[in-house]
Amino acid sequence: MSKAPLVWKLYIAAFYIFLFAPLLVVAIFAFNASAFPSPPWKGGTLEWFIGSGAVFGKPGVLMDPIWLTSIGNSLKVAVPVAVLAVLLGTINAWVLERAEFRGKTIVAMMMLWPLVIPGVILGISILAFFSRVANGLEELLQTDLDPLRPGLPLVVLGQLSFILTIATLIIAARLRKFDRSLEEAALDLGASRSRVLRTVTLPFLRPALVGAGLVALLMSFENFNTTLMLVGSDPPLPITMYGQMREGATPAINAVSLLLMLGVGGIASLFALTSKAQS
Amino acid sequence: MRAAMAPSSDLDLLSVTKKFGSHSAVDDVSFSVTQGDFFSILGPSGCGKTTLMRMIAGFEHPTSGDIRIRGKSMVGVPANRRPVNMVFQSLALFPMMNVGENVAYGLTCRGVGKAEAEQRANRMLERVGLKGFAERRVTALSGGQRQRVAIARCLVLEPTLVLLDEPLGALDLKLREHMKIELKQLQSTFNTTFVYITHDQSEALVMSDRIAVMNQGRFEQVGSPRELYHHPATPFVASFVGETNRWTGEGTGGTRIRLASGGEVQGVELSHAKSVVCFVRPEAIALSSSEESLSSLPNRFAGRVSAVLFDGANSSLLVEAPGFEQPLRAVLPQAGPLAGIEVGAPVHIGWTADAMRVFAA
């Protein structure tokens, strides 16, 4: 189609440059042999990935305990969030697609709700509510209830509050496409209910379960707004990045960003593959 | 006692009723199917035949009445414990398994070892003409092959009864004609009792040993295809099974009937009813170019050809005749002298008194 006017095509080209320019800059300067993440270009180095700090005074990402613990904290949040999102999302999808009860439309509407609430507000409301619960319970039980105070467990709950909606929607969409007569056929051939679930229904849902898990992992790893309100003394990766960006950082932050981009790229292409298998 | 009078029937339904709210989907239906029969339930969509079949399979539970298989009551027995297997309308082949795994599925559910199940599945595939297909994906099969996998998946379990829920509906016309014959042959080689539901009268007539015609939750008539065709018990059966001409009229007290459109026709039975419906099959109507050759027939009319419906051996004519509101349909033998008749040509038609079925309406 060469009918489109030249101006339009130029605009498209400019748009894609605009889209990728910031990412390219971040990636390229991860290899700059300079103590600052800015031009001029002083030659290539891997110091910001694996350096011990001997050259520029600050260590590279994979040698720096600050970055490593942040990544660890992010994993401590992301893995439970993904597991819970898939588990509970499957049950929710079942409620949406299979159960029949009064007030179902209300429940279905409410499940969409978290998507239209700003993340900051999700964060503060959960913070305030759980503090009240903790205060009440601690008085009652005379013990400390640290998991209800800002910290990683609360971050898990905060992220789950909206990631669960997304997981539910992904799994419900797949369940909707399921032909119920497959389950009846399996029953008819003598399978027990649990066997039907294990051999027919869950294998059918598997691409969506994997997809929902990957999306949940990714969203959790990158969430900033809700996490910021609920974080305690163990900052996950985005919080550490935010702190470093405010204070001015070494090119180690570029290195960590590049690693993040590669990880995201990997997960995104896995997700694309599973959703291709779905259709 | 019971052992001595072992039932010869594989399936008995005793006054089975199924209500959804106040609506009776199946209303007091009783019948028996003898061992090895190909039994069809024929009816328009919404007549309750699917509900009936789902009750036999165990997916619905009768509101009242009893379902017995080989004399054993199935009430309260869940679907996965019944000696009944079903071929679904959508076939419901498991897309996450290959052909062999589909056929072996029921065997492994029964606890048959993997190796033996595989072997038996392969043998079954061979018997239905799918040797070497075990490793194929079910999505890579043609319509007819999928059909055979669905049937093999049931037959490998050696069920007392195989239920088939309009499995030919999704196939194109040519393949459907072919599968009718194949299904009938499969049934007779395995000598398994088949209960087949369909809304297509030609499927039922071609394949069945016996047919039940179902309408609005009730059985109108149960009989052989010939009985249903030649001796329909109700107006519904007469019009639903096979092509027919249909008129309404009123009885005269004698054997004559005055049609609403003005004509008069001659039946056999005396009819006093104020309003009646009469049916005559197209092949029972004789055609001739001269009136004399039909002189022995009590019903004789002169008319004009209004359309020629050429369809090879199934060709017929529509004839307009005074006293009839609609044109009459008559079979046009392609070997006869009138084979070349054109629209507008005058023609004489006639039929015997006993060719006409008359019911009080």
Add this chain to the structure above:
Amino acid sequence: MMPARKLALFLLLAPAVLWLGLLILLPHVEILILSFSERVGPRVYAFGLGNYLEFFTEPLYWRTFARTAVMSILVTALTLVLAFPIALYIARVAQGRLKAMLLLLCLLPFWVSELVRTLGWMMLLRETGLISYLLQRVGLASQPVEMLYNDGAVILGLVYGGLLFMIVPLANALESLEPSVVEAGYDLGGSRWTVLRRIVIPHATPGIVAGSIIVFMLTVGNFATPVLLGGKNGLWFTEQIYAQFITRFNWPQGAAFGMLLLVLSSVIVWLGLRLSGQSLGTTLRQA
């Protein structure tokens, strides 16, 4: 039979009830209550409208609020205008592999963390950044140019972050337009512009509304972009909420701000739906 069914339904519903109850509903009730409580002494609170009064009497607060609202609307409009030609190209001009490719390239940057994208813009725009450096090298500037920490940078970052959420619903809506309808438009004597205005844009309305609502909500609720790209001049309302909650530990005030932000985004979304005659259900489905 019946009790077993009830139990099964109960067990199925339990996660949803716990989730929506404990993580959404009750927390929102909590900040609603909190927003109406005033500190009358150390650790003593009473019901009152003080937090809301404080908002209206302190110019910094309501100015930040108004600024956030106006700039979010501006960003949404800008995003729409910039995204429309792209969506139109992807949906109606590009074919086959090129189309899939363009859409994928559009999606890719948005899988990457918001912070990484913001870092990119900081590295481009700041005094010691790439653009400033290049300007000096080619001689267009004699000293470092600071392009960060102003409204332009904030708007740029927010528009960048919103583009994908505009392009996808727009492209979906434009995709469903029958080519023959467009051809009929030309055939009946319409110019390029009339066809666009009378046929293409009305057809894309559901997509435009969906995209605009999502972009608006993301923008209004954004935190990192205005703070990092705007610095002291960022002045975003979410920052005020953060400051009250975390820095000043004045939770009732922060809760009142949170409620105000929630009301703002709901009202604007509702107005948008009313003005365009769309419903929330169909809009969410579009997205």
